[in-house]
Amino acid sequence: MNTLRNRSPYLANGRSPHDTDPALTASGESLYERVTLHGVTLHLPPPNSTADTAFIGQESLVTACEAAWATGLAFALESPPGNGKTTLAAHLAQRAGQPLYTIQGHEELTPEDLVVTARISGSGDVEYVGSPLLAAMMRGGVALFDEIAKAPARALATLVPVLDDRRSISSVLAGITVRAHPSFKFCATLNPSDSARQPLPDYIDERLRPLLQLPRPDAESIVRIVLNAGGARADVNLLKAFREWLSAATEVSPRAALKVFRYATALLLNEPSLPANAIAQASVAVMGSQHGRAGV
């Protein structure tokens, strides 16, 4: 394990040196790292970039997440889409100085996808490809299981030994068992609508505690998020119009608000008009006629 850690290019500063493209270098060479474990050669994926990930507001939630990790607990973040669950996870990984690996939950996910899958190389040999979860466990990173409630129960069963005191994972395909690096951390995100339709199996729900609710930020926090994302350099009148729209709008997620603001900025660049009109146009385009017009 030590050899692996020393050879890993991602452990020195917690980030890939190739943030521009996580999969390929400029010359097209794969960034998947080859490691040998118990005589089996694995190809491990690179981490996500978490550079400059800021999470604005809700400091107590950050403390709650860190409290869970501090005692070796995995946790789940629940909120409607666009509220910043993934951003919070990236922010936490950045604060912890650890690389972030994201597993995307979907209906077709299989147990193999969470551990090791196989592919045929150019020479016709079978190659084993590690999952982001396996990579996080081996390298001592943070594994984020995004939209975990979308994954089928049979795939989630693989997580059981990962999330309890065994902290290990096994691949039937590659015939290996990997114990997690001591620094390995796990979190998951889920949408209430998904969990209402398909609740997590009890054995996963038990192991994903605390379950933390991520409330929708208030208008002022959303403005701060927008300013932090480059809005501070925007036209003052546009910002003013944006604030007015936001204070009147209902149920606007930070993601949607950011899109509205960016789109309005682009509209103004292409065709000068009143900032309020640009915001109105952008909000309808981004959020649809009902939601978009509401705040105008």
Place this chain on the structure above:
Amino acid sequence: MKAPSDTLQLRLGQGMVTLVPSVHHCTAFSQVVLEELMSGSHHIVAVELPDALQPHLHLLQNGAPEKPAILVVPVEGGTTCAVPVSPADSISNAIWLASHAPSPCEVVCIDAPSREQHHESFRPDPSLDYYVAGQGRRYLAATLARMNLKRDETPADPYDLVRDEHMAARLLHLAHAGRHVLAVIGAAHHAGIVSWLTSPRTPVAQPQECSVGHPVLLPIASLSARNEGWYDRIPYITWLFQEHQRRVVTEGAPALFECDQALMLLLEESLEVAAKKLEHQEFSVRRVAVFERYVHAQLRLRGHWMPQKVGELHSWAMETVSQGFARVLREVAESYPGADDSGHHLVRKGRVIQVMDGKGRVIVTGATTDEGSPAEEVKRPNGFHFVPASEDQRVHRRCYARARAIAHVRLAKARTHERTTRSAAFLATTGLGLDVRATIRARAAGRDSMMVRLPARPKQSDQLTGPLSCDGLCPVCFIFDPSMEIGSKQSGCFFLKQGTVYASHYWFANTERVGDGKVSRSRTAYFTALLREIAPYRENAIQARIQHLPPHRLCRTKPWLDPELKKFSGAALAIACAIKYAGDHVCVAAPRELVLSREVTEFAAARSVRIARIWPEDLNPSDFMRLRWDYVVPAPSAYSPPYLWADELVERLAP
């Protein structure tokens, strides 16, 4: 882990003064007093009480420290001095301990007498309380800095300087006599006293001369004391401390009060109660173990010794265990075993708190330093500004969102037959095509067969069949008591600020005043939310949105006065009202025993409105139960959040 104990020690001549700050009704400071007194290094305990009370101290020394009480002292000139005695109060605790410790100490009252009414001790200063208890070993310096800051910000009572100097002079006198003095004095006086002790100067003025009458010690009803915070933030921990103190005094147990251990005892008691009340799956061993680890990590990261309020513990339990267990934990944390509800009551009247006997007669009047109190609002011509409690707003928002989400899915769902496939080795037919993943897997396993997908037995399932058509303002109707017929006199409306557009209609089973009359609590039989939100501060947003709704969607008439709805009554009226102002559908959350009448279904059909039924079990059970209770609490203004104390009171009262 131990409670904060960095007292301030000053060596003065042959003697020594140890200053322990006192914050009323804050157990952490009683712990410090206990540890100091059990060290046996003090000759005298000096307390911040008027020196005229010296002959009457036996009332406090002989009392029971675990029982809340109030010492009422008539003062020359017709005013009254009232000293609260609470299990968490370090001054009264110090007086009791000094005479019951294995090495008893003399108690000396050192404060300057005052003809003014005592104003500062009827309620803890919440901000200071939170702040001090949370700061661990740094608390003293931080507290003093804060006190100085407060004095700089607001003009101090000039008589406070006289009191500071008087107390400092008394301490100096005692120390110069070669005595070791433990001074238990309000944190607000520390800066002035330390300043005077380190550089004594001529007093600015002489203290007032006044005599006092014969004092009486009045017991306070436990519930009343708890509501005013006299048991500190977590009453059960205060009770544990009192039990610990009793063992220290009577059995010679070590003086150190272990906060960790106290939390564990609280958890143990909660588990015992939970075992009797809850299903096992609501507090599995794994979840409880997670909760314990999580609580300690939270406290460590926040630099706190104890959770700052019961609500904090409650939400941590919700996040890690279950709502049921969180409820039990809250009940236990707020309990004070052996509490006695007989005695006098504390009744808040604006800026003052009155002590009343069982017949409603005012015995004594005190005041509160709680800056967030509604004091200034009480005497306004129009009375309080009343708004829904914050928790009500959160519960409503959660339930609406959940009900709508489920309703949408149910309306958009249709039963379909999903065709599934299976993988098999290629024999004669390619079936539904090559299964690449299975082929690779087979190859990895050493089998060279090509795998293909073949149809498997069809599976029945529910799928969304189309986009959702809700405009986000669909009415939601919650029915709790379908059989109740509530008349218009027991109903209420919430309408928007600028105009007469009704946002919701309520039918109440009963309404009562609780929390000393400051909170209105109603049990709802059913209600209809036409515009979903009840929070006043969301109103501008709703106003903006309704401008885009067609006129027939806006309710401007109370349903019981609407001719079109006169054929409906009871719960049917609530649903019909929702249907009348709906777009294309309404959500009705009601028990299964509610059968929609033919009139209702025909009324909906005539308007092309679909009714989506939601069952109580679709919603979070505790949310559904909480939703039926409606709390209206005071707020600084009509469109601002409620007072913190009001929300905390609702937290205690809510089911």
